[in-house]
Amino acid sequence: xxxxxxxxxxxxxxxxxxxxxxxxxxxxxxxxxxxxxxxxxxxxxxxxxxxxxxxxxxxxxxxxxxxxxxxxxxxxxxxxxxxxxxxxxxxxxxxxxxxxxxxxxxxxxxxxxxxxxxxxxxxxxxxxxxxxxxxxxxxxxxxxxxxxxxxxxxxxxxx
Amino acid sequence: xxxxxxxxxxxxxxxxxxxxxxxxxxxxxxxxxxxxxxxxxxxxxxxxxxxxxxxxxxxxxxxxxxxxxxxxxxxxxxxxxxxxxxxxxxxxxxxxxxxxxxxxxxxxxxxxxxxxxxxxxxxxxxxxxxxxxxxxxxxxxxxxxxxxxxxxxxxxxxxxxxxxxxxxxxxxxxxxxxxxxxxxxxxxxxxxxxxxxxxxxxxxxxxxxxxxxxxxxxxxxxxxxxxxxxxxxxxxxxxxxxxxxxxxxxxxxxxxxxxxxxxxxxxxxxxxxxxxxxxxxxxxxxxxxxxxxxxxxxxxxxxxxxxxxxxxxxxxxxxxxxxxxxxxxxxxxxxxxxxxxxxxxxxxxxx
Numbered sequence: 001x002x003x004x005x006x007x008x009x010x011x012x013x014x015x016x017x018x019x020x021x022x023x024x025x026x027x028x029x030x031x032x033x034x035x036x037x038x039x040x041x042x043x044x045x046x047x048x049x050x051x052x053x054x055x056x057x058x059x060x061x062x063x064x065x066x067x068x069x070x071x072x073x074x075x076x077x078x079x080x081x082x083x084x085x086x087x088x089x090x091x092x093x094x095x096x097x098x099x100x101x102x103x104x105x106x107x108x109x110x111x112x113x114x115x116x117x118x119x120x121x122x123x124x125x126x127x128x129x130x131x132x133x134x135x136x137x138x139x140x141x142x143x144x145x146x147x148x149x150x151x152x153x154x155x156x157x158x159x
Numbered sequence: 160x161x162x163x164x165x166x167x168x169x170x171x172x173x174x175x176x177x178x179x180x181x182x183x184x185x186x187x188x189x190x191x192x193x194x195x196x197x198x199x200x201x202x203x204x205x206x207x208x209x210x211x212x213x214x215x216x217x218x219x220x221x222x223x224x225x226x227x228x229x230x231x232x233x234x235x236x237x238x239x240x241x242x243x244x245x246x247x248x249x250x251x252x253x254x255x256x257x258x259x260x261x262x263x264x265x266x267x268x269x270x271x272x273x274x275x276x277x278x279x280x281x282x283x284x285x286x287x288x289x290x291x292x293x294x295x296x297x298x299x300x301x302x303x304x305x306x307x308x309x310x311x312x313x314x315x316x317x318x319x320x321x322x323x324x325x326x327x328x329x330x331x332x333x334x335x336x337x338x339x340x341x342x343x344x345x346x347x348x349x350x351x352x353x354x355x356x357x358x359x360x361x362x363x364x365x366x367x368x369x370x371x372x373x374x375x376x377x378x379x380x381x382x383x384x385x386x387x388x389x390x391x392x393x394x395x396x397x398x399x400x401x402x403x404x405x406x407x408x409x410x411x412x413x414x415x416x417x418x419x420x421x422x423x424x425x426x427x428x429x430x431x432x433x434x435x436x437x438x439x440x441x442x443x444x445x446x447x448x449x450x451x452x453x454x455x456x457x458x459x460x461x462x463x464x465x466x467x468x469x470x471x472x473x474x475x476x477x478x479x480x481x482x483x484x485x486x487x488x489x490x491x492x493x494x495x496x497x498x499x500x501x502x503x504x505x506x507x508x509x510x
Contacts, residue, residue, distance in 0.1 A: 026236075027238065027252045028236065028237045028238045028239075028248075028250055028253040029214045029235060029252050029256070029287040029288055029315075030215060030233065030235075030236075030287075030288070031252070031288070033250075065181075065323060065327075066189060066190075066191075066323060068181075068191045068254070070248070070250060070251050070254065072249065103249065104249075105238070105250055106240070106247045106249060107179055107191055107247065107254070108247075109247055111240040111242060111247055111249060113240060145236060146236060
Protein backbone atom coordinates (compact mmCIF):
# COMPACT_ATOMS: atom_id res chain seq x y z
CA UNK A 1 0.00 0.00 0.00
CA UNK A 2 2.88 2.32 0.78
CA UNK A 3 4.39 1.51 -2.59
CA UNK A 4 1.11 2.34 -4.28
CA UNK A 5 0.87 5.57 -2.36
CA UNK A 6 4.37 6.45 -3.44
CA UNK A 7 3.50 5.66 -7.03
CA UNK A 8 0.32 7.65 -6.94
CA UNK A 9 1.56 10.72 -5.15
CA UNK A 10 -0.94 13.12 -3.53
CA UNK A 11 -4.43 11.74 -3.85
CA UNK A 12 -7.94 13.03 -3.41
CA UNK A 13 -10.95 10.85 -2.81
CA UNK A 14 -13.34 11.34 -5.70
CA UNK A 15 -16.00 8.73 -5.21
CA UNK A 16 -16.97 5.83 -2.98
CA UNK A 17 -19.59 3.13 -3.00
CA UNK A 18 -20.67 -0.37 -2.14
CA UNK A 19 -22.04 -3.34 -4.04
CA UNK A 20 -23.90 -6.51 -3.26
CA UNK A 21 -21.55 -9.22 -4.33
CA UNK A 22 -21.11 -12.92 -4.94
CA UNK A 23 -17.66 -14.31 -4.33
CA UNK A 24 -16.79 -17.76 -5.62
CA UNK A 25 -14.29 -18.98 -3.03
CA UNK A 26 -12.22 -21.90 -4.23
CA UNK A 27 -12.87 -24.98 -2.09
CA UNK A 28 -10.75 -28.04 -1.29
CA UNK A 29 -11.74 -29.90 -4.43
CA UNK A 30 -11.67 -26.93 -6.76
CA UNK A 31 -15.32 -25.92 -6.65
CA UNK A 32 -16.20 -22.32 -6.01
CA UNK A 33 -19.18 -22.22 -3.66
CA UNK A 34 -20.73 -18.78 -3.68
CA UNK A 35 -20.28 -16.51 -0.69
CA UNK A 36 -22.78 -13.66 -0.46
CA UNK A 37 -21.43 -10.37 0.73
CA UNK A 38 -20.55 -6.77 0.20
CA UNK A 39 -17.71 -4.93 -1.45
CA UNK A 40 -17.00 -1.34 -0.57
CA UNK A 41 -14.61 0.87 -2.47
CA UNK A 42 -13.17 4.36 -2.52
CA UNK A 43 -11.39 5.90 -5.48
CA UNK A 44 -8.68 8.48 -5.16
CA UNK A 45 -7.62 10.63 -8.11
CA UNK A 46 -3.94 11.29 -8.54
CA UNK A 47 -1.87 13.58 -10.69
CA UNK A 48 -0.86 10.57 -12.75
CA UNK A 49 -2.71 8.83 -15.57
CA UNK A 50 -4.27 6.41 -13.18
CA UNK A 51 -6.35 6.48 -10.02
CA UNK A 52 -5.87 4.49 -6.84
CA UNK A 53 -8.72 2.40 -5.58
CA UNK A 54 -9.02 0.97 -2.08
CA UNK A 55 -11.46 -1.84 -1.57
CA UNK A 56 -12.78 -4.08 1.17
CA UNK A 57 -14.63 -7.25 0.24
CA UNK A 58 -16.53 -9.50 2.63
CA UNK A 59 -18.40 -12.68 1.85
CA UNK A 60 -19.88 -15.47 3.93
CA UNK A 61 -21.36 -18.94 3.36
CA UNK A 62 -22.75 -21.65 5.60
CA UNK A 63 -22.81 -25.43 5.19
CA UNK A 64 -24.67 -27.80 7.50
CA UNK A 65 -24.73 -31.56 7.88
CA UNK A 66 -26.33 -33.31 10.84
CA UNK A 67 -25.35 -31.10 13.78
CA UNK A 68 -22.18 -29.90 12.09
CA UNK A 69 -22.00 -26.38 10.78
CA UNK A 70 -19.12 -24.70 9.02
CA UNK A 71 -19.57 -21.00 8.45
CA UNK A 72 -16.87 -19.44 6.38
CA UNK A 73 -16.04 -15.77 6.03
CA UNK A 74 -13.71 -14.12 3.59
CA UNK A 75 -12.45 -10.59 4.24
CA UNK A 76 -10.22 -9.17 1.56
CA UNK A 77 -8.76 -5.66 1.60
CA UNK A 78 -7.14 -4.63 -1.66
CA UNK A 79 -5.37 -1.63 -3.13
CA UNK A 80 -5.27 -1.25 -6.89
CA UNK A 81 -4.21 1.10 -9.60
CA UNK A 82 -7.21 1.78 -11.82
CA UNK A 83 -7.82 3.18 -15.22
CA UNK A 84 -11.03 4.19 -16.88
CA UNK A 85 -12.17 5.17 -20.33
CA UNK A 86 -15.49 5.90 -21.96
CA UNK A 87 -18.08 8.60 -22.37
CA UNK A 88 -20.32 10.59 -20.09
CA UNK A 89 -22.91 7.84 -20.43
CA UNK A 90 -20.64 4.99 -19.33
CA UNK A 91 -17.12 4.38 -18.13
CA UNK A 92 -15.25 1.10 -18.49
CA UNK A 93 -12.91 0.45 -15.58
CA UNK A 94 -9.89 -1.74 -15.19
CA UNK A 95 -7.75 -2.21 -12.12
CA UNK A 96 -4.89 -4.35 -10.86
CA UNK A 97 -3.30 -4.47 -7.46
CA UNK A 98 -2.51 -6.42 -4.35
CA UNK A 99 -4.78 -7.92 -1.72
CA UNK A 100 -4.70 -9.81 1.53
CA UNK A 101 -7.28 -12.53 2.01
CA UNK A 102 -8.39 -13.37 5.52
CA UNK A 103 -10.35 -16.62 5.42
CA UNK A 104 -12.04 -18.14 8.44
CA UNK A 105 -13.71 -21.49 8.88
CA UNK A 106 -13.56 -24.54 11.10
CA UNK A 107 -15.85 -26.61 13.32
CA UNK A 108 -15.03 -26.12 16.97
CA UNK A 109 -12.41 -23.44 16.57
CA UNK A 110 -12.12 -20.26 14.62
CA UNK A 111 -9.13 -20.42 12.33
CA UNK A 112 -8.00 -17.36 10.44
CA UNK A 113 -5.95 -18.03 7.39
CA UNK A 114 -4.13 -15.03 5.90
CA UNK A 115 -2.94 -15.25 2.32
CA UNK A 116 -1.54 -12.41 0.19
CA UNK A 117 -2.35 -12.25 -3.48
CA UNK A 118 -2.97 -10.21 -6.59
CA UNK A 119 -6.27 -8.87 -7.77
CA UNK A 120 -7.54 -7.72 -11.15
CA UNK A 121 -10.93 -6.34 -11.94
CA UNK A 122 -13.01 -4.91 -14.75
CA UNK A 123 -16.18 -2.93 -14.36
CA UNK A 124 -18.65 -0.55 -15.89
CA UNK A 125 -19.86 2.69 -14.28
CA UNK A 126 -23.12 4.18 -15.50
CA UNK A 127 -24.06 7.62 -14.11
CA UNK A 128 -27.44 7.76 -12.41
CA UNK A 129 -28.36 11.38 -11.79
CA UNK A 130 -25.90 14.07 -10.80
CA UNK A 131 -23.86 12.37 -8.10
CA UNK A 132 -24.65 8.68 -8.26
CA UNK A 133 -23.17 5.90 -10.36
CA UNK A 134 -24.36 2.37 -10.95
CA UNK A 135 -21.41 -0.04 -11.00
CA UNK A 136 -21.09 -3.64 -12.18
CA UNK A 137 -17.77 -5.34 -11.66
CA UNK A 138 -16.08 -8.72 -12.10
CA UNK A 139 -12.73 -9.62 -10.63
CA UNK A 140 -10.26 -12.39 -9.94
CA UNK A 141 -8.10 -12.57 -6.85
CA UNK A 142 -5.40 -15.02 -5.98
CA UNK A 143 -5.27 -16.43 -2.46
CA UNK A 144 -2.02 -18.26 -1.92
CA UNK A 145 -1.93 -20.86 -4.69
CA UNK A 146 -5.65 -20.68 -5.37
CA UNK A 147 -7.86 -18.07 -6.98
CA UNK A 148 -11.35 -16.78 -6.30
CA UNK A 149 -13.79 -14.97 -8.57
CA UNK A 150 -16.20 -12.24 -7.62
CA UNK A 151 -18.89 -10.13 -9.16
CA UNK A 152 -21.21 -7.47 -7.85
CA UNK A 153 -23.63 -4.68 -8.58
CA UNK A 154 -23.73 -1.50 -6.54
CA UNK A 155 -23.98 2.24 -6.23
CA UNK A 156 -21.21 4.80 -6.01
CA UNK A 157 -21.39 8.46 -5.09
CA UNK A 158 -19.17 11.35 -6.07
CA UNK A 159 -17.56 13.04 -3.11
CA UNK B 160 -15.25 -20.15 19.23
CA UNK B 161 -11.63 -19.81 20.15
CA UNK B 162 -8.69 -20.03 20.45
CA UNK B 163 -7.73 -18.19 17.35
CA UNK B 164 -5.09 -19.35 15.01
CA UNK B 165 -3.47 -17.18 12.41
CA UNK B 166 -1.72 -18.90 9.58
CA UNK B 167 0.24 -16.62 7.33
CA UNK B 168 1.62 -17.43 3.91
CA UNK B 169 2.03 -21.18 4.39
CA UNK B 170 -0.17 -23.04 1.89
CA UNK B 171 0.54 -26.58 3.08
CA UNK B 172 -0.27 -26.78 6.79
CA UNK B 173 1.52 -30.12 7.16
CA UNK B 174 0.41 -33.23 9.01
CA UNK B 175 -1.47 -33.67 12.27
CA UNK B 176 -1.94 -36.48 14.75
CA UNK B 177 -5.70 -36.42 14.27
CA UNK B 178 -8.16 -34.91 11.81
CA UNK B 179 -11.72 -33.73 12.21
CA UNK B 180 -13.93 -36.23 10.40
CA UNK B 181 -17.38 -37.76 10.55
CA UNK B 182 -17.04 -40.84 12.72
CA UNK B 183 -19.52 -43.72 12.91
CA UNK B 184 -20.77 -43.92 16.50
CA UNK B 185 -21.72 -47.59 16.40
CA UNK B 186 -25.45 -46.95 16.78
CA UNK B 187 -25.90 -45.90 13.18
CA UNK B 188 -25.32 -42.27 14.04
CA UNK B 189 -22.40 -40.06 13.10
CA UNK B 190 -20.56 -37.21 14.77
CA UNK B 191 -17.72 -34.97 13.66
CA UNK B 192 -14.76 -35.46 15.96
CA UNK B 193 -10.97 -35.74 15.78
CA UNK B 194 -9.69 -39.16 14.73
CA UNK B 195 -6.35 -40.63 13.75
CA UNK B 196 -5.76 -41.14 10.04
CA UNK B 197 -2.22 -42.48 10.08
CA UNK B 198 -2.37 -43.51 6.42
CA UNK B 199 -2.69 -39.86 5.38
CA UNK B 200 0.87 -38.64 4.91
CA UNK B 201 0.09 -35.52 2.84
CA UNK B 202 -3.30 -34.12 3.86
CA UNK B 203 -2.91 -31.05 1.67
CA UNK B 204 -2.97 -33.31 -1.41
CA UNK B 205 -5.07 -36.05 0.18
CA UNK B 206 -2.22 -38.45 -0.44
CA UNK B 207 -0.95 -41.44 1.47
CA UNK B 208 -0.81 -45.22 1.68
CA UNK B 209 -4.42 -45.61 0.58
CA UNK B 210 -4.23 -43.50 -2.55
CA UNK B 211 -4.16 -40.02 -3.95
CA UNK B 212 -7.03 -37.65 -4.43
CA UNK B 213 -7.38 -35.66 -7.63
CA UNK B 214 -9.85 -32.96 -8.57
CA UNK B 215 -11.66 -33.35 -11.85
CA UNK B 216 -10.26 -35.66 -14.49
CA UNK B 217 -12.36 -38.00 -16.57
CA UNK B 218 -13.85 -41.41 -16.00
CA UNK B 219 -15.01 -42.88 -19.30
CA UNK B 220 -15.27 -46.00 -21.40
CA UNK B 221 -12.97 -47.20 -24.15
CA UNK B 222 -15.66 -48.33 -26.54
CA UNK B 223 -13.27 -50.49 -28.57
CA UNK B 224 -12.55 -52.70 -25.59
CA UNK B 225 -15.46 -51.90 -23.31
CA UNK B 226 -13.04 -51.17 -20.50
CA UNK B 227 -13.35 -48.26 -18.12
CA UNK B 228 -10.62 -45.63 -18.28
CA UNK B 229 -9.59 -42.90 -15.86
CA UNK B 230 -7.64 -39.79 -16.79
CA UNK B 231 -6.61 -38.21 -13.54
CA UNK B 232 -7.31 -34.57 -12.78
CA UNK B 233 -5.38 -31.90 -10.94
CA UNK B 234 -3.88 -32.25 -7.47
CA UNK B 235 -6.21 -31.37 -4.63
CA UNK B 236 -5.49 -28.44 -2.34
CA UNK B 237 -7.33 -29.38 0.83
CA UNK B 238 -8.34 -26.36 2.86
CA UNK B 239 -7.42 -27.05 6.48
CA UNK B 240 -5.22 -25.83 9.30
CA UNK B 241 -3.42 -27.67 12.08
CA UNK B 242 -4.27 -26.60 15.59
CA UNK B 243 -3.32 -28.50 18.75
CA UNK B 244 -2.18 -31.36 16.51
CA UNK B 245 -5.66 -31.62 14.98
CA UNK B 246 -6.28 -31.05 11.29
CA UNK B 247 -9.19 -28.60 11.23
CA UNK B 248 -11.15 -28.56 7.95
CA UNK B 249 -11.81 -25.01 6.82
CA UNK B 250 -14.60 -25.98 4.46
CA UNK B 251 -17.11 -28.81 4.33
CA UNK B 252 -15.34 -30.52 1.42
CA UNK B 253 -12.20 -30.88 3.52
CA UNK B 254 -14.29 -32.48 6.28
CA UNK B 255 -15.80 -34.90 3.75
CA UNK B 256 -12.42 -35.76 2.22
CA UNK B 257 -10.85 -36.44 5.63
CA UNK B 258 -13.88 -38.57 6.49
CA UNK B 259 -13.49 -40.54 3.26
CA UNK B 260 -9.82 -41.24 3.89
CA UNK B 261 -10.55 -42.30 7.44
CA UNK B 262 -13.26 -44.63 6.22
CA UNK B 263 -10.90 -46.18 3.67
CA UNK B 264 -8.35 -46.70 6.43
CA UNK B 265 -11.01 -48.43 8.53
CA UNK B 266 -11.91 -50.68 5.59
CA UNK B 267 -8.28 -51.70 5.17
CA UNK B 268 -7.72 -52.29 8.86
CA UNK B 269 -10.92 -54.26 9.51
CA UNK B 270 -10.47 -56.47 6.47
CA UNK B 271 -6.86 -57.00 7.55
CA UNK B 272 -8.05 -58.06 10.99
CA UNK B 273 -10.29 -60.62 9.28
CA UNK B 274 -7.41 -61.87 7.08
CA UNK B 275 -9.44 -61.16 3.96
CA UNK B 276 -7.06 -60.70 1.06
CA UNK B 277 -7.53 -57.29 -0.59
CA UNK B 278 -4.65 -57.65 -3.03
CA UNK B 279 -3.31 -54.40 -4.43
CA UNK B 280 -6.49 -52.37 -3.94
CA UNK B 281 -4.41 -49.83 -2.05
CA UNK B 282 -3.20 -47.37 -3.12
CA UNK B 283 -6.22 -46.50 -5.22
CA UNK B 284 -7.23 -43.51 -7.31
CA UNK B 285 -9.59 -41.09 -5.60
CA UNK B 286 -11.33 -38.99 -8.25
CA UNK B 287 -13.16 -36.00 -6.78
CA UNK B 288 -15.84 -34.63 -9.11
CA UNK B 289 -14.55 -36.16 -12.36
CA UNK B 290 -16.38 -35.85 -15.66
CA UNK B 291 -18.51 -38.96 -16.09
CA UNK B 292 -19.88 -40.82 -19.11
CA UNK B 293 -23.36 -40.96 -17.60
CA UNK B 294 -25.10 -37.80 -18.85
CA UNK B 295 -27.68 -37.89 -16.07
CA UNK B 296 -24.95 -37.66 -13.45
CA UNK B 297 -23.37 -34.78 -15.35
CA UNK B 298 -26.61 -32.89 -15.71
CA UNK B 299 -27.76 -33.50 -12.17
CA UNK B 300 -24.60 -33.72 -10.10
CA UNK B 301 -25.84 -35.21 -6.86
CA UNK B 302 -23.88 -36.27 -3.86
CA UNK B 303 -22.62 -39.70 -4.84
CA UNK B 304 -19.94 -42.28 -4.38
CA UNK B 305 -18.88 -45.02 -6.78
CA UNK B 306 -16.11 -47.46 -7.60
CA UNK B 307 -14.86 -48.07 -11.13
CA UNK B 308 -13.50 -51.62 -11.48
CA UNK B 309 -10.51 -52.14 -13.71
CA UNK B 310 -9.19 -48.66 -12.99
CA UNK B 311 -9.26 -49.05 -9.20
CA UNK B 312 -10.82 -45.63 -8.87
CA UNK B 313 -13.09 -44.36 -6.12
CA UNK B 314 -15.31 -41.55 -7.37
CA UNK B 315 -16.51 -38.84 -5.03
CA UNK B 316 -19.10 -36.29 -6.03
CA UNK B 317 -19.27 -34.07 -2.97
CA UNK B 318 -22.14 -31.85 -4.00
CA UNK B 319 -23.96 -31.08 -0.86
CA UNK B 320 -27.38 -32.64 -1.10
CA UNK B 321 -27.56 -35.40 1.52
CA UNK B 322 -28.11 -35.32 5.21
CA UNK B 323 -24.82 -37.15 5.65
CA UNK B 324 -22.59 -37.02 2.55
CA UNK B 325 -22.17 -40.47 1.08
CA UNK B 326 -18.38 -40.19 1.10
CA UNK B 327 -18.54 -39.52 4.83
CA UNK B 328 -20.88 -42.46 5.47
CA UNK B 329 -18.68 -45.31 6.67
CA UNK B 330 -21.00 -48.05 5.42
CA UNK B 331 -21.28 -46.47 1.98
CA UNK B 332 -17.50 -46.25 1.64
CA UNK B 333 -17.25 -49.90 2.75
CA UNK B 334 -19.92 -50.74 0.17
CA UNK B 335 -18.01 -49.04 -2.64
CA UNK B 336 -14.77 -50.61 -1.52
CA UNK B 337 -16.67 -53.89 -1.64
CA UNK B 338 -17.03 -53.46 -5.40
CA UNK B 339 -13.26 -53.27 -5.64
CA UNK B 340 -12.89 -56.34 -3.45
CA UNK B 341 -15.50 -58.22 -5.50
CA UNK B 342 -13.60 -57.38 -8.68
CA UNK B 343 -10.35 -58.58 -7.13
CA UNK B 344 -11.81 -61.77 -5.65
CA UNK B 345 -13.53 -62.76 -8.89
CA UNK B 346 -10.90 -61.71 -11.43
CA UNK B 347 -7.73 -62.05 -9.37
CA UNK B 348 -6.42 -58.74 -10.67
CA UNK B 349 -7.34 -55.29 -9.40
CA UNK B 350 -6.63 -53.76 -12.81
CA UNK B 351 -7.76 -56.73 -14.88
CA UNK B 352 -10.90 -57.40 -16.87
CA UNK B 353 -14.13 -58.28 -15.15
CA UNK B 354 -14.92 -61.94 -14.58
CA UNK B 355 -17.68 -61.70 -17.17
CA UNK B 356 -17.41 -59.39 -20.14
CA UNK B 357 -20.38 -57.94 -21.96
CA UNK B 358 -20.33 -60.70 -24.59
CA UNK B 359 -21.58 -63.17 -22.00
CA UNK B 360 -25.30 -63.98 -21.75
CA UNK B 361 -27.30 -61.34 -19.93
CA UNK B 362 -28.43 -63.92 -17.39
CA UNK B 363 -24.83 -64.27 -16.25
CA UNK B 364 -23.74 -60.64 -16.46
CA UNK B 365 -26.93 -59.37 -14.82
CA UNK B 366 -26.58 -61.96 -12.10
CA UNK B 367 -22.95 -61.09 -11.48
CA UNK B 368 -23.99 -57.44 -11.24
CA UNK B 369 -26.51 -58.31 -8.55
CA UNK B 370 -24.03 -60.39 -6.60
CA UNK B 371 -21.55 -57.50 -6.92
CA UNK B 372 -24.09 -55.14 -5.34
CA UNK B 373 -25.09 -57.72 -2.76
CA UNK B 374 -21.49 -58.41 -1.75
CA UNK B 375 -20.84 -54.67 -1.50
CA UNK B 376 -23.84 -54.43 0.82
CA UNK B 377 -22.42 -57.32 2.85
CA UNK B 378 -19.30 -55.25 3.49
CA UNK B 379 -21.39 -52.21 4.32
CA UNK B 380 -23.64 -54.04 6.75
CA UNK B 381 -21.22 -56.48 8.34
CA UNK B 382 -18.22 -54.18 8.82
CA UNK B 383 -20.45 -51.55 10.46
CA UNK B 384 -22.85 -54.12 11.95
CA UNK B 385 -25.61 -51.84 10.70
CA UNK B 386 -28.27 -53.47 8.48
CA UNK B 387 -29.45 -50.09 7.18
CA UNK B 388 -26.16 -48.22 6.89
CA UNK B 389 -27.26 -46.13 3.95
CA UNK B 390 -30.29 -44.68 5.70
CA UNK B 391 -28.29 -41.95 7.44
CA UNK B 392 -27.63 -40.47 4.00
CA UNK B 393 -30.60 -41.55 1.90
CA UNK B 394 -33.95 -42.97 2.95
CA UNK B 395 -33.94 -46.36 1.18
CA UNK B 396 -35.92 -48.88 3.24
CA UNK B 397 -35.75 -51.30 0.32
CA UNK B 398 -32.02 -51.67 1.02
CA UNK B 399 -32.44 -52.53 4.71
CA UNK B 400 -31.29 -56.15 4.84
CA UNK B 401 -33.55 -56.97 7.79
CA UNK B 402 -36.55 -56.64 5.47
CA UNK B 403 -38.58 -59.52 4.06
CA UNK B 404 -36.75 -59.49 0.74
CA UNK B 405 -37.27 -62.49 -1.51
CA UNK B 406 -36.02 -63.34 -4.98
CA UNK B 407 -39.58 -64.17 -6.04
CA UNK B 408 -40.51 -60.60 -5.14
CA UNK B 409 -37.87 -59.13 -7.44
CA UNK B 410 -39.63 -57.64 -10.44
CA UNK B 411 -36.96 -58.52 -12.99
CA UNK B 412 -34.50 -61.34 -12.43
CA UNK B 413 -31.23 -61.78 -14.36
CA UNK B 414 -31.76 -62.44 -18.05
CA UNK B 415 -35.45 -61.57 -18.03
CA UNK B 416 -35.03 -57.99 -19.24
CA UNK B 417 -34.98 -58.37 -22.99
CA UNK B 418 -37.31 -55.86 -24.63
CA UNK B 419 -36.51 -52.54 -23.04
CA UNK B 420 -34.72 -51.01 -26.03
CA UNK B 421 -31.18 -49.68 -26.25
CA UNK B 422 -31.47 -47.64 -23.07
CA UNK B 423 -32.74 -50.54 -21.00
CA UNK B 424 -30.52 -51.51 -18.13
CA UNK B 425 -30.92 -54.24 -15.60
CA UNK B 426 -31.40 -53.05 -12.01
CA UNK B 427 -29.00 -55.16 -9.95
CA UNK B 428 -29.99 -53.79 -6.56
CA UNK B 429 -33.20 -55.69 -5.69
CA UNK B 430 -31.69 -59.15 -6.11
CA UNK B 431 -28.44 -57.92 -4.58
CA UNK B 432 -30.36 -56.96 -1.46
CA UNK B 433 -31.80 -60.49 -1.27
CA UNK B 434 -28.26 -61.94 -1.31
CA UNK B 435 -27.18 -59.45 1.36
CA UNK B 436 -30.25 -60.37 3.42
CA UNK B 437 -29.23 -64.04 3.40
CA UNK B 438 -25.82 -62.94 4.64
CA UNK B 439 -27.44 -60.86 7.39
CA UNK B 440 -29.56 -63.85 8.42
CA UNK B 441 -26.32 -65.80 8.74
CA UNK B 442 -24.80 -62.97 10.79
CA UNK B 443 -27.77 -63.16 13.18
CA UNK B 444 -27.51 -66.93 13.45
CA UNK B 445 -23.76 -66.88 14.01
CA UNK B 446 -23.67 -63.69 16.07
CA UNK B 447 -20.37 -63.01 14.34
CA UNK B 448 -20.39 -60.36 11.57
CA UNK B 449 -16.68 -60.75 10.88
CA UNK B 450 -16.84 -64.50 10.44
CA UNK B 451 -19.92 -64.07 8.25
CA UNK B 452 -18.03 -61.73 5.95
CA UNK B 453 -15.17 -64.21 5.73
CA UNK B 454 -17.64 -66.90 4.60
CA UNK B 455 -19.23 -64.50 2.11
CA UNK B 456 -15.85 -63.63 0.59
CA UNK B 457 -14.74 -67.24 0.42
CA UNK B 458 -17.99 -68.17 -1.29
CA UNK B 459 -17.46 -65.41 -3.85
CA UNK B 460 -14.05 -66.81 -4.70
CA UNK B 461 -15.39 -70.36 -4.93
CA UNK B 462 -18.29 -69.22 -7.11
CA UNK B 463 -15.96 -67.32 -9.46
CA UNK B 464 -13.78 -70.36 -10.17
CA UNK B 465 -16.75 -72.66 -10.75
CA UNK B 466 -17.75 -73.94 -14.17
CA UNK B 467 -21.30 -72.61 -13.87
CA UNK B 468 -21.40 -68.86 -13.19
CA UNK B 469 -25.15 -68.72 -12.67
CA UNK B 470 -25.37 -66.24 -9.83
CA UNK B 471 -27.43 -68.51 -7.58
CA UNK B 472 -24.47 -70.89 -7.46
CA UNK B 473 -23.03 -68.44 -4.94
CA UNK B 474 -25.65 -69.74 -2.52
CA UNK B 475 -24.38 -73.28 -3.13
CA UNK B 476 -20.84 -72.12 -2.47
CA UNK B 477 -21.88 -70.31 0.72
CA UNK B 478 -23.64 -73.38 2.10
CA UNK B 479 -20.60 -75.50 1.30
CA UNK B 480 -18.26 -73.05 3.05
CA UNK B 481 -20.44 -72.77 6.15
CA UNK B 482 -21.09 -76.52 6.32
CA UNK B 483 -17.35 -77.12 6.25
CA UNK B 484 -16.44 -74.39 8.74
CA UNK B 485 -19.39 -74.28 11.12
CA UNK B 486 -21.78 -77.19 10.49
CA UNK B 487 -24.17 -76.16 13.24
CA UNK B 488 -25.15 -73.10 11.18
CA UNK B 489 -25.96 -75.00 8.01
CA UNK B 490 -29.62 -75.51 8.87
CA UNK B 491 -30.13 -71.84 9.71
CA UNK B 492 -28.52 -70.81 6.46
CA UNK B 493 -30.56 -73.28 4.45
CA UNK B 494 -33.79 -72.06 6.02
CA UNK B 495 -32.88 -68.51 5.09
CA UNK B 496 -32.17 -69.48 1.49
CA UNK B 497 -35.32 -71.58 1.24
CA UNK B 498 -37.36 -68.63 2.44
CA UNK B 499 -35.71 -65.92 0.42
CA UNK B 500 -35.13 -67.88 -2.80
CA UNK B 501 -38.32 -69.99 -2.81
CA UNK B 502 -39.49 -70.77 -6.37
CA UNK B 503 -36.24 -69.39 -7.78
CA UNK B 504 -33.38 -71.59 -6.56
CA UNK B 505 -32.83 -74.72 -4.54
CA UNK B 506 -29.48 -75.50 -2.97
CA UNK B 507 -28.98 -79.21 -3.46
CA UNK B 508 -26.83 -79.55 -0.35
CA UNK B 509 -29.63 -78.24 1.85
CA UNK B 510 -31.80 -80.94 3.37
